[in-house]
Amino acid sequence: MDSGESGAEVMLRKPDAVRSSVRDGYLVSDHERAFFATGGRRIHLAAGEQLFAEGDTGRTMYVIESGQVELVFGDDMFCKQLGANGFFGELGLLIGDHLRSASAHAVSDCQLLEMDHAGFQSMLQRDPTCVAGFLHRAIMRVVDNEQSLMHSLRRRNRDLQTALDSLREATDRLTRTQELTRTDDLTGLSNRRGFVAMIEQRRKLGSLAGCGLLIIDCDAFKEVNDCHGHIAGDRVLQSVAHVLRTVSGSVEVTARLGGDEFCVLACLEDPDDLERMAEYLVSTASALWEMHGEPPLICRLSIGGCLIDPERDWQSWYASADAALYRVKGRGGNGFEVAAMDDETLPPGIGRVQAEAAT
Numbered sequence: 400m401d402s403g404e405s406g407a408e409v410m411l412r413k414p415d416a417v418r419s420s421v422r423d424g425y426l427v428s429d430h431e432r433a434f435f436a437t438g439g440r441r442i443h444l445a446a447g448e449q450l451f452a453e454g455d456t457g458r459t460m461y462v463i464e465s466g467q468v469e470l471v472f473g474d475d476m477f478c479k480q481l482g483a484n485g486f487f488g489e490l491g492l493l494i495g496d497h498l499r500s501a502s503a504h505a506v507s508d509c510q511l512l513e514m515d516h517a518g519f520q521s522m523l524q525r526d527p528t529c530v531a532g533f534l535h536r537a538i539m540r541v542v543d544n545e546q547s548l549m550h551s552l553r554r555r556n557r558d559l560q561t562a563l564d565s566l567r568e569a570t571d572r573l574t575r576t577q578e579l580t581r582t583d584d585l586t587g588l589s590n591r592r593g594f595v596a597m598i599e600q601r602r603k604l605g606s607l608a609g610c611g612l613l614i615i616d617c618d619a620f621k622e623v624n625d626c627h628g629h630i631a632g633d634r635v636l637q638s639v640a641h642v643l644r645t646v647s648g649s650v651e652v653t654a655r656l657g658g659d660e661f662c663v664l665a666c667l668e669d670p671d672d673l674e675r676m677a678e679y680l681v682s683t684a685s686a687l688w689e690m691h692g693e694p695p696l697i698c699r700l701s702i703g704g705c706l707i708d709p710e711r712d713w714q715s716w717y718a719s720a721d722a723a724l725y726r727v728k729g730r731g732g733n734g735f736e737v738a739a740m741d742d743e744t745l746p747p748g749i750g751r752v753q754a755e756a757a758t
């Protein structure tokens with residue numbers, strides 16, 4: 400039996416199509432074709448003419464006497480070309496009122512034999528052996544088509560799974576990278592960028608009301624570096640971060656703003672809690688500092704704070720808390736001060752919320 404133009408089925412690849420094997424067995428023999436001619440109606444299709452569309456109800460099958468017919472299956476899965484002695488539409492004939500699973504049109508001028516139920520019945524009575532042979536082949540083809548469809552769906556599923564996995568990995572990598580750009584390497588706390596991003600996120604959620612800000616600065620930290628080296632200095636910064644992390648709860652945001660400066664955004668049930676927190680931090684650091692000898696494991700802290708007015712921007716709060724910190728430093732450090740809400744000491748130009756670059 401030949402292939403392609405002279406009769407065999409050929410699966411044509413569409414962009415994402417799956418190629419099935421060419422099966423010469425899915426043709427009628429010349430003898431069967433002549434027999435079909437006795438029960439069928441001869442029809443002609445011009446090149447390009449459609450015989451039926453996918454989803455149409457069909458009760459007839461077709462045998463090709465000459466020319467080429469293309470079957471186009473839905474969802475862009477594949478299309479199939481049939482030549483002389485090819486047959487199609489048999490489920491319409493055998494099941495009756497079957498919804499066509501493909502559309503059929505003539506690729507070239509065609510001559511077809513159209514077989515309906517009555518014609519098929521008469522063939523069955525006249526030569527049951529011949530019809531049985533044909534039916535056997537038709538069933539084999541249905542099974543084969545189902546199997547190749549399942550195979551292609553399984554493969555598509557695997558491809559989809561792989562695509563999803565790599566998408567998930569890329570997203571994870573992106574999230575990790577984003578976390579890294581917002582985290583301070585030395586202490587594991589948020590850095591300034593991460594802190595500002597979190598503030599903006601809370602502002603959008605409307606959860607800044609009732610919060611307070613503490614700016615925490617190490618006392619005489621330069622001396623630690625100068626007397627005991629940078630590694631000792633790093634360890635001190637890590638200890639300060641550890642104390643801040645321990646004292647703040649899960650709703651507080653703790654960050655290292657840079658150098659020996661840290662901050663805490665605290666959610667307060669009572670405004671006085673901000674002073675209590677500042678006092679606790681100062682006394683804890685001081686007690687630990689006194690306990691340890693040389694080189695120091697921690698240093699004493701100075702803290703400036705303010706209650707947050709959500710209508711104002713981060714720079715405004717920072718300036719207010721920093722001014723309080725400055726006053727603490729002026730008194731020798733190792734202490735705290737929380738600025739009043741209506742602090743008039745703010746520098747000019749610091750004020751209401753402006754769009755802050757949350758990166």
Ligand SMILES: Nc1nc2c(ncn2[C@@H]2O[C@H](COP(=O)(O)OP(=O)(O)OP(=O)(O)O)[C@@H](O)[C@H]2O)c(=O)[nH]1
Pocket residue numbers: 585616617618619620621622624628629630631632633636657658659728732
């Ligand atoms: N070990 C270490 N030192 C740092 C790091 N970042 C900044 N520093 C040092 O921190 C020191 C901060 O010095 P200052 O701003 O004068 O602070 P200070 O000595 O605590 O002075 P006061 O705040 O007035 O008590 C500088 O010597 C910086 O070099 C860091 O990541 N590791």
